[in-house]
Amino acid sequence: MPKIVDHDQRRLELVDATWRIIARRGMEGATMRDIAVEAGFSNGALKPYFPTKDDLLTFAFRHVFNRTNQRIALSTFNQTGTTAIRALGLEVLPVDEEKVSEARIVIPFWxxxxxxxxxxxxxxxxxxxxxxxxxxxxxxxxxxxxxxxGVPDDVVREQLMNLFLGAQITAALTGPEESLPSYAHQLDGFLANL
Structure with a gap:
C-alpha cells in the first residue's frame, strides 16, 4: 500500500526548513538542495510542491503573512483602540527569534x-x-x-506602518552578536505621544 502523504504538512515543513536556512545563510545562500536536506527530503521531493526557489519564496511569504494575521486575530480579540494597536504591533514587530526569521523571509520577497x-x-x-x-x-x-x-489618523497609520516595516529591515540586518532594539518600548513611546 502506498504511503499517504499530507501535502499541506509537507509544504509547511519545507517552509520551516527554508526559514532555518535563510536565518543562517541569507536568501542567496538558501539553495533548493540545502532546503530539501534541511527538511529531510530528497531534492526531487521539492519539485511537486515548489518547482522553483521563487515559488517557495512566494509561498513562504504568504505563510508568514497568514501566521502573522492569525496571531493578530488572537491577540486583538476583544481588544480596541490603543490596546489593539499595541497587540497588533507586537505580532508584526521582530520582538523574538521567530519574528526575526519571518523578517528575513519578507525582506527578499520585497x-x-x-x-x-x-x-x-x-x-x-x-x-x-x-x-x-x-x-x-x-x-x-x-x-x-x-x-x-492633531495629527490625522491616516498619517499616524503610516507612521506605525513605517515603524513596523522599518523594524523588520533593521532586525533582518542585525547580526547575532548585536542586540535588537526594544521595539515594544518604541511602540509604547509612540502610542504615548498620541
Missing amino acids: QKAITDSHKMAIHRESMAQWRLALMRHLGEARQAGAITT
Missing part, C-alpha cells in the same frame, strides 16, 4: 516584488489589511479619548 507585479500585488494586499485594521483601531482610540493628537 526585493523581488519591485520587479514582479504578482508579488507586488500580494504585498499590497497584505499591507492593505494591516492599514485597514490600524485605521479602525485608531478611530476607536480617538473616539474613546485615548488619542488627542
Whole structure:
C-alpha cells in the first residue's frame, strides 16, 4: 500500500526548513538542495510542491503573512483602540527569534516584488489589511479619548506602518552578536505621544 502523504504538512515543513536556512545563510545562500536536506527530503521531493526557489519564496511569504494575521486575530480579540494597536504591533514587530526569521523571509520577497507585479500585488494586499485594521483601531482610540493628537489618523497609520516595516529591515540586518532594539518600548513611546 502506498504511503499517504499530507501535502499541506509537507509544504509547511519545507517552509520551516527554508526559514532555518535563510536565518543562517541569507536568501542567496538558501539553495533548493540545502532546503530539501534541511527538511529531510530528497531534492526531487521539492519539485511537486515548489518547482522553483521563487515559488517557495512566494509561498513562504504568504505563510508568514497568514501566521502573522492569525496571531493578530488572537491577540486583538476583544481588544480596541490603543490596546489593539499595541497587540497588533507586537505580532508584526521582530520582538523574538521567530519574528526575526519571518523578517528575513519578507525582506527578499520585497526585493523581488519591485520587479514582479504578482508579488507586488500580494504585498499590497497584505499591507492593505494591516492599514485597514490600524485605521479602525485608531478611530476607536480617538473616539474613546485615548488619542488627542492633531495629527490625522491616516498619517499616524503610516507612521506605525513605517515603524513596523522599518523594524523588520533593521532586525533582518542585525547580526547575532548585536542586540535588537526594544521595539515594544518604541511602540509604547509612540502610542504615548498620541
